[in-house]
Amino acid sequence: MIAPLSEDEDARLDNLRQYGILDTLPQQEYDDLTALAAEICGTPVSLISLVDQDRQWFKSALGFRPEQTETSRDLAFCAHNIIEPNQTMVVPDARLDPRFKDNALVHDDPNVIFYAGVPLVSPEGHALGSLCVIDRKPRELSAHQLDLLLRLGRQAEKLLELHRSLQTTRHLLHVRDEANAQLRDFSHVIAHDLKAPIRNISQATHLLREDYSDRLGDDGQELLDLVAQSTTDATYMIEGVLQYSQATRALLQARERISMINTVERATRQLALHAPHSVSYIGTVTHVSTSPIALLQIFQNLIGNALKFSDKPACRITVDCVVRAAGGHTVSVHDDGPGIPPEQQEAVFRLFHSSDRGSKRSHGVGLSIVRRLVTSLGGTIRLSSGPGEGTTFTFDLPA
Incomplete structure (x- = not known):
């Protein structure tokens, strides 16, 4: 039986992709959680599975072949698990469960008979996937084991949030660095483009003072002094822009x-x-x-x-x-x-x-x-x- 889609499936998929974690390399932190889950529950297989649009992808897969990083969503037990974000799903014997009795994962490799999965829920309330344990024979978990599995699931959620935060931070730093680079280049170009006309004004002021000062009178001299001082201030500010835009280049x-x-x-x-x-x-x-x-x-x-x-x-x-x-x-x-x-x-x-x-x-x-x-x-x-x-x-x- 193929798991039904939730009413907010599009929002859930958008939420999942915000994490930027699909198809990333294995990480020890996630492998540690699946190892603990398998040890606590006494199962040969433990997975951290994320349910994408057409597949379930394994961030960590203890007990699976290294090359088996995903399966079709149509076959995924975790696709059923995410339907109820606040409930641990336990399947004692998949051969007796109408949802899974005809599932290829049950009858063929990896022969999933027992399944217990904790939904991994984002702060936005979307179930992104599961931390699950699997056995190739029927079994039950004690209340204590289910409680510990739930606790490990919360740690997996925290790892996912940390990954999303790091992705967001890296993106913001990249945006900032690009903006700073553009600002430096812009200020450098503008400052250089302004130098020539300011220099021309300064030279013209100097020529006026040399050749026509006796014709300008006191008011004219005062205006000429104002122009000269203004060009000096403008030159100083342009040089300041250039220095400021280049300041941190020394830190390279x-x-x-x-x-x-x-x-x-x-x-x-x-x-x-x-x-x-x-x-x-x-x-x-x-x-x-x-x-x-x-x-x-x-x-x-x-x-x-x-x-x-x-x-x-x-x-x-x-x-x-x-x-x-x-x-x-x-x-x-x-x-x-x-x-x-x-x-x-x-x-x-x-x-x-x-x-x-x-x-x-x-x-x-x-x-x-x-x-x-x-x-x-x-x-x-x-x-x-x-x-x-x-x-x-x-x-x-x-x-």
């Missing part, structure tokens, strides 16, 4: 054991720092394992940010590094500048946040890049500051 490089003091000195040299400003490494940790390019960019941006907003003739910056109790390291960069008001401390990490500190004005890019790099390395960054107290940026480098 393998991590290395690198010298802290050499990295700080290299960042200082590339910033062309000169007296009376100074940067000192005061940490006792000599080496860390991380991306050398990413750490260099972090130091360049944090030190460069401190120099940009310094309100003193001689800016003093110190870099420290200590070992974390949980493993890895904690790095801090402290400056003696004017500090950051509490209401601005979270906003400074936003891309193109407009910041005014004293006479200095900036459209934030550097700190956005720092946060992105630190996060991509698996760490977090935070700051402590107050007006007139300087600023300390602290970030973690995981082990």
Whole structure:
């Protein structure tokens, strides 16, 4: 007898395919469950079977030939089992059951005589298949054995849910990576396409100032200054887009054991720092394992940010590094500048946040890049500051 279809069969099949588990390779976790089920029930065969549109497919098949991974749904005992999702189906002797007495699986290999199956039900309420045990002779199970089989069925359901969650996570990560790649490419192209017209405006402004400044008057000069400043700001923001879009590409490089003091000195040299400003490494940790390019960019941006907003003739910056109790390291960069008001401390990490500190004005890019790099390395960054107290940026480098 062919099992009837449930009223919500289309929804059940859609639900099954959401798991992305059909035709996957064998996994030890599922094989462990079928081994336990067979041992508890004393049967030579145990299966985790999923009922597809025209077949039942075995995620785990203890006691079957390795090449026997599925059977026709028309012959499947589990196709009958999923009709009642909340009830364990027990067939003591299939030769005496009108549903199965003419079934080829009963009279031919694998000679299914005894069957007991627990429906595997999704959170949506659809029976996807069964955890079942099979014997080639008539038998009964005790109440205790049926209870343990039911418990193992619940574990099989949890494994299926874990598999679905992993599939969903992988898909979302793939979508995210594709979107990020498209965003990086888009921002790179747009920024490059904008550079030429901005450069033309800047050159035209320079020519106007050289050749026609005496004819423009005060109002004209003021407008020319505004155009020049606007082109400078636009150029800075375009460069910021390019830097931000390329920031995590440095992380593709393998991590290395690198010298802290050499990295700080290299960042200082590339910033062309000169007296009376100074940067000192005061940490006792000599080496860390991380991306050398990413750490260099972090130091360049944090030190460069401190120099940009310094309100003193001689800016003093110190870099420290200590070992974390949980493993890895904690790095801090402290400056003696004017500090950051509490209401601005979270906003400074936003891309193109407009910041005014004293006479200095900036459209934030550097700190956005720092946060992105630190996060991509698996760490977090935070700051402590107050007006007139300087600023300390602290970030973690995981082990």
